[in-house]
Amino acid sequence: MSVTLMWEAKAAPGRGGELLDWARDQALSPAPLRRETFTAPGERVLVITWWDAPYDDQGIPELAEPAADLIARPVHRWRFEPTES
Template identity: 65%
Template sequence: MRVALMWEARAVQGRGAELMEWARSRELAQEPLRRESFRAPQDRVLVLTWWDAEALDAELPELPEPAADLVTRPVHRWRFEAVD
């Protein structure tokens, strides 16, 4: 099964580039099939990773929480299963 992990955070105003740099520099314990980073208004950063997994709730490496002074709220995380 193909699983996509979504990690989304909102940086403190004006620190979006710093949050993006932080997210892109984080190494995961395993290499995903694919990894992409996106930015959006309001200093938001989104990272998507794709994995081959046996179940949607499989144990997969995820990006950690950034330092509290870099973000305005806890990170949002979602998992998605690919559908043919």
């Protein structure tokens, strides 16, 4: 089985670069099968990780919540599982 975790945060005004650097520096242990980082307008940062684990596995490490002054709102997190094509 596999599960994909999405982590999305909106930076405080003018701090998008710092939030991106922060997200890139966050190590996950164990490491995911795959990890990608994206940015979007509005100083948003998205990190997607793929894991060889069941959907409801509570032991999968997730990125933390950044310092409150670095973000404009709480982090959003979602879990997805693959579907057949």
